[in-house]
Amino acid sequence: MEQPVVGAIEVSSSPTLAPQRAFEQWEAVMADAVAPSVIEPLAEGPWRGHLSSAQFDSFAVSRMQASAQRALRTGRHVARSNEEFLLVNIMLEGTNWTEQGGRIAVSTPGTITFFDSGLPLESHTSNNSVSAMVRAPMQLVLDHAGLNRDQLPTAAAIPATGGLGVIAGFFRGLAELPTGEVDNAVAVLASDAPGMLASAVLLTIGKPALSYSDTQTLRQQVISHVRKHFMNPELTVDEIARACLISRRTLYRVCDGFGGPGSILRRIRIEHARRLLRSDPRRALTGVAAACGFSTDRHFYRAFKEETGLTPGQFRDQQHCKTSVLHDSDRIEPAENKTILAGNAAP
16 A cells, blocks of 8 residues: 655745745745746735645645745756656636647636646646645556557646546545545555546547557556556566467557557556665665566666666665755655745744
8 A cells, every 4th residue: 555745835025034045945846746846926025825635656736825926947947857757737716827839828717727747837726726636657657558659648637527637636636635545545546546637638539538458458457457466587588478368469459559568568667666675775776676577686787778778876866856856844744734934943
């Protein structure tokens, strides 16, 4: 079962802390909860931002309220990122204007909007706007939906009604849960989150939620089997085909467009390796490789470099550097809320 990292942070300007310094702290918080970007105030005077967040293995959900701001995610930010996410903005109060890929989404209360962290974007929000933001690994959602990346309905504010409204309501409710109740909700619901996001995407583009065509049903069966058994170093393409009662040729057909079954297995193993490197940085790389189903360290290193562009050691060092940039008072601590007045920890 996933163990969420839950917490809350408040950053405010004060007589002893300039708005610019508060914004630098807020920028670091948003980089961890959503995606790295440059953030600037849109008005003079005092500034305040509050974020509560719950981060799980397969997704993260945050509730944000802040003074008017501009966020710019540039091509340089994208190039430096090791992971790509589907970002889902569920607007609760105020207005958000975001441009991505030549399209401008005007998000107002009652709408849901999708964005691709792998593309530059520019966002403006009105004063004291409130939103629930969901972040999930891009490939995980695409695998569940049976879609390619160019089919995503990005930068279009969609009314959250009908089935889409049910899904938006689920994530909004999860974002607003008291800290002590998140674990209970996760025990029942978190494993369904990637599928729910995939259904939201499908509904937005006019397809039935997780349409159960023969191909998509088989693909879900394949992915489910791989996720259950990826730690077995003897798991092979032939074994996956036998377990799913299909031929090797059919297996490759249903995985067409996703790099094939071997690529899916590798992505899932590296996804788990990244989690282990973030959560247990002192763990030996040999142990990480074995825990992810790699039969040799060399195979692990090569696969990790192909997926992320970094060696496992470089990725772990980079995660450590990201954490070290934040002051202790700026971090979201596990399993508890922490309120901050721009760098002065609450007692």
